[in-house]
Amino acid sequence: MKVLLFGGAGYIGTHVALEFLERKDTVGIFDNLSSGLRSNVSPDALFYEGDIQDKKRVIQVLEEGWDVVIHLAAFKAAGESMLRPVKYSENNITGSLNLITGCIKTGVKHFILSSSAAVYGEPSYLPVDENHPKNPTNYYGYTKLCVEENLKWYAQLKDLTYVSLRYFNAAGYDKEGRMRGLENNPANLIPVVMEVAMGIRPNLLVFGNDYDTIDGTGVRDYVHVTDLAKGHVLAADYLLANKGNLVVNLGSEEGLSVQQILDTARKITGKEIDAQYVDRRPGDPAKLVASSEIAYKTLGWKAQDSSVETIIETTWKVYQANQKRMKAR
Numbered sequence: 001m002k003v004l005l006f007g008g009a010g011y012i013g014t015h016v017a018l019e020f021l022e023r024k025d026t027v028g029i030f031d032n033l034s035s036g037l038r039s040n041v042s043p044d045a046l047f048y049e050g051d052i053q054d055k056k057r058v059i060q061v062l063e064e065g066w067d068v069v070i071h072l073a074a075f076k077a078a079g080e081s082m083l084r085p086v087k088y089s090e091n092n093i094t095g096s097l098n099l100i101t102g103c104i105k106t107g108v109k110h111f112i113l114s115s116s117a118a119v120y121g122e123p124s125y126l127p128v129d130e131n132h133p134k135n136p137t138n139y140y141g142y143t144k145l146c147v148e149e150n151l152k153w154y155a156q157l158k159d160l161t162y163v164s165l166r167y168f169n170a171a172g173y174d175k176e177g178r179m180r181g182l183e184n185n186p187a188n189l190i191p192v193v194m195e196v197a198m199g200i201r202p203n204l205l206v207f208g209n210d211y212d213t214i215d216g217t218g219v220r221d222y223v224h225v226t227d228l229a230k231g232h233v234l235a236a237d238y239l240l241a242n243k244g245n246l247v248v249n250l251g252s253e254e255g256l257s258v259q260q261i262l263d264t265a266r267k268i269t270g271k272e273i274d275a276q277y278v279d280r281r282p283g284d285p286a287k288l289v290a291s292s293e294i295a296y297k298t299l300g301w302k303a304q305d306s307s308v309e310t311i312i313e314t315t316w317k318v319y320q321a322n323q324k325r326m327k328a329r
Helices: 011-022 055-062 078-083 085-106 139-157 189-197 225-240 258-269 293-299 308-321 323-327
Strands: 002-006 026-031 046-049 068-071 110-116 161-167 169-171 204-207 219-224 246-250 255-257 275-278
Touching: 002 011, 011 026, 011 225, 026 055, 055 085, 068 085, 068 225, 078 085, 078 139, 085 110, 085 139, 110 139, 110 225, 139 161, 161 225, 169 225, 189 204, 189 258, 189 308, 204 258, 219 225, 219 308, 225 246, 225 293, 246 293, 255 258, 258 308, 308 323
Parallel strands: 002 026, 002 068, 026 046, 068 110, 110 161, 161 246, 169 219, 204 275
Antiparallel strands: 219 255
16 A cells, blocks of 8 residues: 555654554655654655645645545644634645645545544533534634535545544554654643653643542543554555545543543652642533444444553653753753
8 A cells, every 4th residue: 555644744643654654555754844753754654845735745746646645734733723723724724625636636536534523512412423513612623624524525526535533632652662752832631741740841730620520620532642543544444445435533432531641640650740720711521532433333443552551651751752852942
């Protein structure tokens, strides 16, 4: 198989590349390195520097001929998307359309989208399945939904098949330690916990401890990045078997609370990790957990490495490996 990963030098993309390379597939990585790391790109992969907003460059690389294109080149900070919607529309919507139309122009017939649970918005029932109403509460989620809807239309009107993978909370790092570069400018819970453990931040702010959950803190569905990566391989095989279009959730189906993550991190790191409990953030649901039943039935996918211990252990090892660089910041 010959697979091209747009955004393949990023956190998730580099793990996806590893899974394909382990099968001896030909892997191309297209990235502008705005947040991805060249050092995390395997020497066994082909590397193309470029931006998805550059139509000519996109076409140039697509013309080399690929069986599957995987799109992971989106900006993903929900809060930033509300402050900088133009940045997100230009990259996440216009850039995505450049990729989709580029595939059609160059004869690439199979497309995998890195989508998000953010398309659902506030949960009206749990677990959240693919039929749940789509009502994004931030502009980032809207951009993902917009691309999904365009893919659906193009699949009807042109010779293109696709799989949209709706991630829940990606976490952890490669268990074999092959990924050593940290994600740039992370804003998610676990990286923040790690930075407190490293002494980079003074404390963790826990937004709300009075929810109707096991310990009062918010609960989310965390899925190990290697599990996500394996989902892309299964999705590519599904497309090449001509099984049609598919939209699926990729989640562990088990919620982890903020307190559970904090307690596990304290145990594994041996650090106190100071936490300050503050008021809830507006719009934060108490609990958000996926149903991944369709992914299991159609792709044979199930989260296998997504325990809280595995997620924290693999993340802590990478942060320890980057200790000197982080302390120097």
